[in-house]
Amino acid sequence: MAINNFWIFSLTFQLLLLLHVSSESSWITDDASRRPSKFLEYAKSPEVFDWMVGIRRKLHENPELGFEEFETSKLIRSELDLMGVKYKYPVAVTGVVGYVGTGEPPFVALRADMDALPMQEDVEWEHKSKVPGKMHACGHDGHVAMLLGAAKILKEHHQDLQGTVVLIFQPAEEVFAGAKKMIEAGALKHVEAIFGIHLTNQVPLGKTASRAGSLLAGSGFFEAVITGKGGHAAIPHHTIDPVIAASSVVLSLQHLVSRETDPLDSKVVTVSKLHGGNAFNVIPDSITIGGTLRAFSGFSQLQERIKEVITKQATVNRCNASVNLKPNGKEPVPPTVNNMNLYKQFKNLVRDLLGEDSFVEVSPIMGGEDFSYFAEAIPGHFSFLGMQDETKSYASPHSSLYTVNEDALPYGAAIHASMAVRYLEDKASKGSDSPKDEL
Structure with missing residues (x-):
């Protein structure tokens, strides 16, 4: 009888243990699936949204041309310092490379360009460019704000990172030389994949656009x-x-x-x-x-x-x-070619985050981008983030009337952060060949 009681107790204990593990595993899976939406909620919170808008407007008022982004990179470094994010500077004259996570493999990179254009702004508003003949007319001020927003999200959730996210703040995209210089300076050391986002007035707010293979000429x-x-x-x-x-x-x-x-x-x-x-x-x-x-x-x-x-x-x-x-x-640049696997990951991620109709399959575009150098060196994925809405008209890039729909900033920050986390989780589950090294 004592033996039977022992086996009953043992079986009951094992069953309870299995139920607990199963419940915990379900909670972990559920939490991981909800993470992108939590990131977006965080990015849309008044505190984080207003902070990103403030950064974008400071940059817009003080545009700097390629390889002259000294005050821009100073602001970026100041914000990274406040977050406690480690970084390298200078990289390719004015570039900044930050690191969030374990400091160990796998490594995945997120990129934002930060230079302005040599043109006079014709938009009259409170935060108009203070520098005659220079203007952020391609959204790079918004790109920097979105990547800093992603850095804040990732730092807040650094315990979830199963590797290291590399934050690349790149100079001189407009002269088609910055990405190449960043690579030569070692910005992609140990990095296995890279993602970039560009704002566009051709896609509605809250939607993204991309394609596999050749995206830009x-x-x-x-x-x-x-x-x-x-x-x-x-x-x-x-x-x-x-x-x-x-x-x-x-x-x-x-x-x-x-x-x-x-x-x-x-x-x-x-x-x-x-x-x-x-x-x-x-x-x-x-x-x-x-x-x-x-x-x-x-x-x-x-x-x-x-x-x-x-x-x-x-x-x-x-x-x-x-x-x-x-x-x-002005350096010539190769075509921007999106890696198929990264394209699939991105497409699935934005649909999870923003809904099934949030992804637009775009046709090849004859515009050029020096992100192509990154995507030539390692697997890369470049996408467009919509900012058009039904109540306003947003001018095309490189127009003196160009403006940024600041409501798009939280979407960019959340997509950046979510994509990095998902990539690292996927790599960690499969194993990474990247060597360990000091940052």
Whole structure:
């Protein structure tokens, strides 16, 4: 009888233990599934939302161009200090790289660009740019605020992190050089994947847009000086007219897409600048032209053809031509290609966070982004966060009337943080090959 009682007691104890573990496991799973919505609630709280808006407005009032973001990075470092987030500075002149989590593998990165554009703001409001000829006209001030918001969320929940989140505040995206410099400076050391978010007025507030594979085109610029021999317009036979040569060049460049490119392979060559002469009756000595090229494939070949067309058309018209494929130091960038697995993770995450209709499958876009350098070095995913609403009209990027819908900031912060946490959980469950190292 005593033996039977013992076995009954033992079985009862084991059953209770199993029920407790099962209940605890269910609670953990439920908590993990609710985490993204909790992050969004936290980001939308008045305290955090107002703080992000304040940061964005400070940056907007004081825009800085590429590799000149000293006050911008100072503000970022000040906020990271207040959070207790470790960071490295300077990285690529003005860049900042922060670290939240265990300090051990796996490592996943989140990126925000922080430079402004050399243009005058035409929006009259309380926080208009205080710097003449400089403006945050592409949302980078909002990108910084969102990544700092993500840093705050992640720091508040650092005990949940199963690895390390690397926060990359990148300079000089607009001149297509910052990402490359950050990589050269070691910003991606041990990082296995990277995510980037860009605000857009083409998608409604609370929705995101992306695609697998090629999202943004390879992008570059060209500038050429076509030199002839100037003289009086009444005696053109005594001159070598660079205007005629430049005209032939512009028309011939259009054939590179219309006659030499597969119609199913999207490419763009646009001549957007033509300068020369200052009198009605004088043929100038030279003409300067410039423009941009975009392509998802065959980018370097297109560059060479542009150079060849310019120089040979100039020769046909008895002129000389010099071609610069990096005018004003503007680096060409490769296409931005989203990793398939990261795309699937992102798509599932935003649907969990914002609902089934929150994700928009976008067509390839001919714009360029130097995030492509990160996505070339390691698996990467770039997406767009909507900010359009039905009551206001938001201008397109690089417009002097550009504004940011600040209601989008909590969405960006929550998506950043949630994506990083989910990636680390997935990697931890599968194991990571990243070596341990001092940050």
